[in-house]
Amino acid sequence: MTIKAILFDIDGTLLDTHEYVYQAFEHSLKKHHKLLSRKEIKKIMGKPLEECYQILTDLDDVGDLADSHREFQSKNYHLSKTFPNTVPTLEELKNKGFAMAAITTRARKTAKKTLEDAGILQYFKYFIGFEDVTRPKPDAEPLLKALKFLEVSPKDAIMVGDSEVDVYAGKNAGTKTVGVTYGFHGEHITKTHPDYVISDIKELIKIVYSL
Numbered sequence: 001m002t003i004k005a006i007l008f009d010i011d012g013t014l015l016d017t018h019e020y021v022y023q024a025f026e027h028s029l030k031k032h033h034k035l036l037s038r039k040e041i042k043k044i045m046g047k048p049l050e051e052c053y054q055i056l057t058d059l060d061d062v063g064d065l066a067d068s069h070r071e072f073q074s075k076n077y078h079l080s081k082t083f084p085n086t087v088p089t090l091e092e093l094k095n096k097g098f099a100m101a102a103i104t105t106r107a108r109k110t111a112k113k114t115l116e117d118a119g120i121l122q123y124f125k126y127f128i129g130f131e132d133v134t135r136p137k138p139d140a141e142p143l144l145k146a147l148k149f150l151e152v153s154p155k156d157a158i159m160v161g162d163s164e165v166d167v168y169a170g171k172n173a174g175t176k177t178v179g180v181t182y183g184f185h186g187e188h189i190t191k192t193h194p195d196y197v198i199s200d201i202k203e204l205i206k207i208v209y210s211l
Contacts, residue, residue, distance in 0.1 A: 003208045005152040006093060007143055007175065008124075009161030010104040010111055012045070012183025013201075014086055015118060020079035021045070021184075025052075028068040033057050045184040046163030048105045048136050073110045080114040083182060085202040090123040092205055101126040101146040105136045105165065126150060138168035143175060158195075158211070160204060167192040176211065178204060 011017040025041050036056060044052045049069060053062035093100060101124055104111045108129030115121040126149045128142045135141040147157055159170030162183025170177035179194035180201065181187050190197055196207050 003156060003158050003211045005099040005147060005150050005157040007101050007103055007146055007157060007159045009166045010102055011106060012162035013160055013180055015080050015114055016083050017080045024069045024072045027072045028065045031068055032065050042184060046165045048130055070107055077113055077117050082118045083201060085200055087120060089201045089205060090120055094123050099150045099152060100124050101150060103128045103142045103146060105130050137165040140169060140173035143169050143173035162189060164192045167194045
């Protein structure tokens with residue numbers, strides 16, 4: 001097997017957005033509902049934003065919550081930064097000819113901006129935000145859409161992410177999967193049974209070279 005394409009989740013995988021995400025949830029919940037603990041918020045990380053708020057509040061209409069969340073993030077990009085070794089790892093993979101795409105359930109505008117501010121947007125040949133698909137992760141649609149653009153078969157690709165929706169999306173699409181333990185869900189990612197588990201993004205290099 002030869003890996004030709006690597007698909008990356010963004011939050012908790014490429015970027016350390018813990019405060020960027022948690023503070024947005026806290027701001028919106030405090031403003032429109034009631035403040036919840038980060039332990040409660042952590043459980044829904046990775047799902048589409050409106051779905052997150054529906055789970056957290058039991059409300060059907062969460063438009064105001066989602067709007068406040070995105071507004072907060074649009075004013076606080078400084079809370080997002082790359083994880084150690086993200087940049088050198090992407091540089092190495094790019095130099096070796098791997099095609100890379102970034103796939104997120106976050107809104108396109110803020111997700112692209114955080115990648116751009118971090119200086120890593122240029123590493124990705126393709127980008128998929130929440131608005132770009134009708135069925136986001138864990139459905140296979142965003143991964144298959146990216147792979148079609150990259151002209152790579154799922155069997156020649158690998159999906160890298162920190163949440164269950166990333167691993168399940170990879171499994172549903174037919175790619176190999178890598179779960180990272182340094183993101184939002186920590187060691188819990190192992191319960192989704194990814195093909196590989198890493199604690200530092202630089203470990204990905206050895207994996208893709210071995211396949």
